[in-house]
Amino acid sequence: xxxxxxxxxxxxxxxxxVRRDLDPxxxxxxxxxxxxxxxxxYARLKAGGAALDGVTAALTVLxxxxxxNAGKGSVFTHDGRNELDAAIMDGSTLxxxxxxxxxxxxxxxxxxxxxxEKSQHVMLIGDGAEEFAREVGVTLVDPxxxxxxxxxxxxxxxxREDSQGKPHADGETARHFGTVGAVALDARGHLAAGTSTGxxxxxxxxxxxxxxxxxxxxxxxxxxxxxxxxxxxxxxxxVAAHAICMRVSLMHVPLERAAAExxxxxxxxxxxxxxxxxxxxxxxxxxxxxxxxxxxxxxxSDGVPHVAIYDDEPDVxxxxxxxxxx
Numbered sequence: 001x002x003x004x005x006x007x008x009x010x011x012x013x014x015x016x017x018v019r020r021d022l023d024p025x026x027x028x029x030x031x032x033x034x035x036x037x038x039x040x041x042y043a044r045l046k047a048g049g050a051a052l053d054g055v056t057a058a059l060t061v062l063x064x065x066x067x068x069n070a071g072k073g074s075v076f077t078h079d080g081r082n083e084l085d086a087a088i089m090d091g092s093t094l095x096x097x098x099x100x101x102x103x104x105x106x107x108x109x110x111x112x113x114x115x116x117e118k119s120q121h122v123m124l125i126g127d128g129a130e131e132f133a134r135e136v137g138v139t140l141v142d143p144x145x146x147x148x149x150x151x152x153x154x155x156x157x158x159x160r161e162d163s164q165g166k167p168h169a170d171g172e173t174a175r176h177f178g179t180v181g182a183v184a185l186d187a188r189g190h191l192a193a194g195t196s197t198g199x200x201x202x203x204x205x206x207x208x209x210x211x212x213x214x215x216x217x218x219x220x221x222x223x224x225x226x227x228x229x230x231x232x233x234x235x236x237x238x239v240a241a242h243a244i245c246m247r248v249s250l251m252h253v254p255l256e257r258a259a260a261e262x263x264x265x266x267x268x269x270x271x272x273x274x275x276x277x278x279x280x281x282x283x284x285x286x287x288x289x290x291x292x293x294x295x296x297x298x299x300x301s302d303g304v305p306h307v308a309i310y311d312d313e314p315d316v317x318x319x320x321x322x323x324x325x326x
Contacts, residue, residue, distance in 0.1 A: 005189040007300070009299050012294060014179050015273075017295060083100075088218070107138070180195070227241070228241055243262045274290070
């Protein structure tokens with residue numbers, strides 16, 4: 001689809017938010033970070049940038065903020081390392097790029113885009129992905145850049161629980177929801193989606209979730225763009241992002257219903273949970289989630305960033321015909 005459109009940008013910073021886990025100061029920081037990401041991405045779209053530009057601008061802001069499990073705020077694996085994954089997809093061409101298991105890439109979403117634009121491949125992993133980053137000039141950092149005391153202590157607690165044969169008591173460790181994502185519609189009517197994550201605290205064996213798998217946690221075509229956040233194994237098994245967009249593109253199901261069927265019906269029926277953000281070519285937004293909260297935000301024709309966290313906050317204020325919904 002190619003037509004004049006009002007730019008729209010939608011972001012998420014992860015689902016599974018529990019109200020009692022956020023003190024007022026932290027909540028204020030997170031809301032401000034979401035607004036900053038929206039403003040950064042939307043400025044690119046308003047200046048005539050492509051949907052891809054809006055997505056990458058927004059996600060680099062979130063990757064640089066230690067409050068989110070991506071980039072700077074990534075969690076630690078069982079062996080005390082950071083393994084970062086990301087993916088991006090251009091809905092107008094179906095081009096896509098992804099990286100997984102990188103340890104030194106400051107902004108994995110930028111490397112995913114470089115894979116899409118500067119290689120003949122879709123996904124690169126580990127050391128090879130970082131060698132490619134050096135060749136194309138994507139910023140690498142010492143692994144110590146990703147260490148934050150909060151994430152390190154989360155791992156230490158998880159390791160103690162492991163040694164005692166106990167389940168993880170920390171909600172963020174147990175819920176598998178740490179991700180950031182963005183979907184955008186540009187003035188030419190083109191869509192894009194991107195997702196970035198630090199994975200799961202205490203994960204082992206090089207586990208890779210849905211975020212970097214095209215069709216599972218990230219997907220865009222001419223009609224629909226989706227970024228997911230939740231228990232990745234279930235998003236992979238349902239090919240969640242692709243399943244939403246196929247309902248929109250082939251079955252002509254309204255976006256909100258299509259997203260809800262996958263996120264709030266198919267995935268919970270299998271034992272998973274989480275959320276997603278979705279956007280169609282008409283600027284309609286859906287933000288389904290089945291947890292107490294999901295960090296989320298959107299910005300459209302009024303140029304005002306709208307931010308929400310909890311399930312009792314209304315998702316209203318977008319200039320699209322039907323507005324967003326859950």
